[in-house]
Amino acid sequence: MYLPPQFRGDDRQAVALMQSHPFASLISTDDAGLPFVTHLPLHLQQPHPAGGEAPFVLLGHVARPNPHWRYLQARPKAVVTFMGPHTYMTPRVYPDLVRVPTWNYVCVHCTVETRLIEHFDDKDHLLKHLIADHDPAYADQWRGLGEDYQHKMMNGIVAFELKVLELQCKVKLNQHRPEAHAAMRALYAQGGENEQGLARWMDQLGIGQGTETGKEA
Template identity: 65%
Template sequence: MYLPPQFNPKDEAHALKVMRGYPFASLISTDDDGFPFVTHLPLHLSQSRDPHVLLGHCAKANPHWRYLQTRPQALVTFMGPQAYMSPKVYPDLVRVPTWSYVAVHTRVEATLIDEPHAKDRLLKQLIGDHEPPYAAQWRGLDVDYQQKMLSGIVAFELRIIDVQCKLKLNQHRPESHVAMHAAYAQGTPDEQALADWMVTLGMVPAQATHAERS
């Protein structure tokens, strides 16, 4: 993606934070005609291996797994918080609106997982991310039903080859930071999350967030 240096943090922890906090991703490959093919899906970030791995699955009826089998390299994108930015945050009037956002792009190499026990372990990791108590209900389901559900999906590991993280928060315009943070801190959940990122990046003092939301 287009990545100007002022929006390109060098700390991998920022990218990992986005992938964990906003796990509903876009998996992008090409179909057999060379046209981009996209599947929207939740992914589990596993940091137990180096390089890191994203775990996920799609329906067996979805042809995407066949594209991954034939062409294993793919792109995964994560969109974090995003919001409009008014030119009112500047002290002068000769400005234009823009958009603030947090995004991560990862280049990955896919490996399909077909063995039932391995697929079951992968599903439990996804369940652990979103509804841990459901794991007991899943284990209590009839074995035949579990096997039917497992046979209806194709699981995969996506080994991360490269990561790009873009934090577009007007870092290069310090004269806007105080007003911009104040506006976002009082806004929608996405805007408040952007205000928190401004604190994380040291654009405004940490104590500003609490004061502006109280």
């Protein structure tokens, strides 16, 4: 993606976004060479601190009737995107009138390589990660469903591991326009979920305290 240096985030910010907004878009090509997109939750598996240059890994699955897994099997490289809070920004936040609107947002793009997972135990391990992420109280119920039912459900999905080959994090919060920060922060604090989410990112990154300059994105 287009990533001006003033909006470039780091791995720590990327991890925070992927964990707080795990519903991703998995994008690859179909047999006609056209983009094919599946929207799905993904579990981020971080490398062990002692693992050196070990890559990030994303775990997920699709329904077996979804042809996406076949496209990934044939062409393992794909792109995954995560979209965090985003919202319109009015030019009214500037102290002068000769300005235009923009859109502020936080997102992550990953280039990944796919490995399909078919063994029952590996699928079960993957599903337990997703259950722990989104509904830990369901874990006992899943374990109590019985092996026959679990195997039937497992046969209905294709699971995969997505090794992250390249990661880009974009934090576009008008960093290069400090004259607007105070008004923008106050406006976002009074807004809805997305606006308040961006206000928290501004606070975490200390935006409004620097003097970055640059071009509009």
